[in-house]
Amino acid sequence: MSSKTTAKDVALAAGVSASTVDRVLNGRGGVDPDKERRVIECARKLKLDRALHHRVARTLRIAVLIQSPDNPFYAEVQKAFAAANRADGEFNMQFLVHHFDARRPALIARAIRDLGARHDGLIVTSPYSDGVADAIRTVSGEIPVITLATDLRDSGRQAYVGPDDRRAGRVAGDLMGRFLAPQGGDIVMIAGLLSLIGNEEREMGFRAVLGERYPNCRVALVLESQEQSERAGDLVRKALLRNPGIKGVYSVSSGAAAVVAALKSLHRQDVVFITHELTPDRRELLRQGWIDAIIDQNPSSEVRAAIDTMARLVGRLEGPSTNTITPIHIHMIENT
Secondary structure (H helix, E strand, O other), X not given: OOOOOOHHHHHHHHOOOHHHHHHHHOOOOOOOXXXXXXXXHHHHXXXXXXXXXXXXXXXXEEEEXXXXXXXXXXXXXXXHHHHHHHOOOOOOEEEEEEEEOOOOHHHHHHXXXXXXXXXXXXXXXXXXXXXXXXHHHHHOOOOOEEEEOOOOOOOOOOEEEEOOHHHHHHHHHHHHHHHHOOOOEEEEEEEOOOOOHHHHHHHHHHHHHHHHXXXXXXXXXXXXXXXXXXXHHHXXXXXHHHOOOEEEEEEOOOOXXXXXXXXXXXXXXXXXXXXXXXXXXXXXXXHOOOOOEEEEOOHHHHHHHHHHHHHHHOOOOOOOOOOEEOOOEEEOHHHO
């Protein structure tokens, strides 16, 4: 631009009055959220100097709906959102974490509707059900909704942030095949809930790789722990007692410590154990040799990506608010 951008230029671009621009840029509040978003977006696009790093006045309340921190992965997610709340970020968004019982989809759907009515945005990690998808379709018509770590198909959410779980399952399958080659053997897979699309996709990827490259490796059982850690250990112990020929365990959810306890009780350190998420307890079990490989998706970086995506959706950060596929990392005893 040949001349310096003024507040009047921003008002014209945003379709609001000059007084509205003044209220937004000077933190006086009392402005409709949609108008506030347009003003900030236009001020940044037009490079109005004082708006480029302006910390907008109104605090946006973003609901985060996840499972209980009893699950170590969700404990790390909650910790990352708490750290974001403590940071003095320019987005001025407050993240309010709520928990649900993954086994009660009707209550999850109700929570989505209730939180959507009282917040400016929603970040959710949930099993799939028709009721949950319907609730998100309703809420996403009013506020931006992001699915985190596991997606919800055909739900109307604005963006997904998380790993490519089918690829993560393929990585797990390739590792298992390499560990068990050439003899192969039976494998038991422990899912949390297959209604979690991420769990379902990991299973599909895992099976696909075994079928393509490791025909001597066979998934003998797929069991659901219902996201209960102790149940995961019980399922593995019973499976090994029924079939001592099991050579591998692939756990896609919580319960690693309980699975190791089952292996120890049966003196089965010969069983290859592969799981996900490098939590502190799993790191120690990896160092002890009870876990052979961990595929980590780094929940802290996922939360950071979700925050940036939400900031774009509400107009507080420039750039496209599209899906973000986060990387995965393999950890073994020599690099942990």
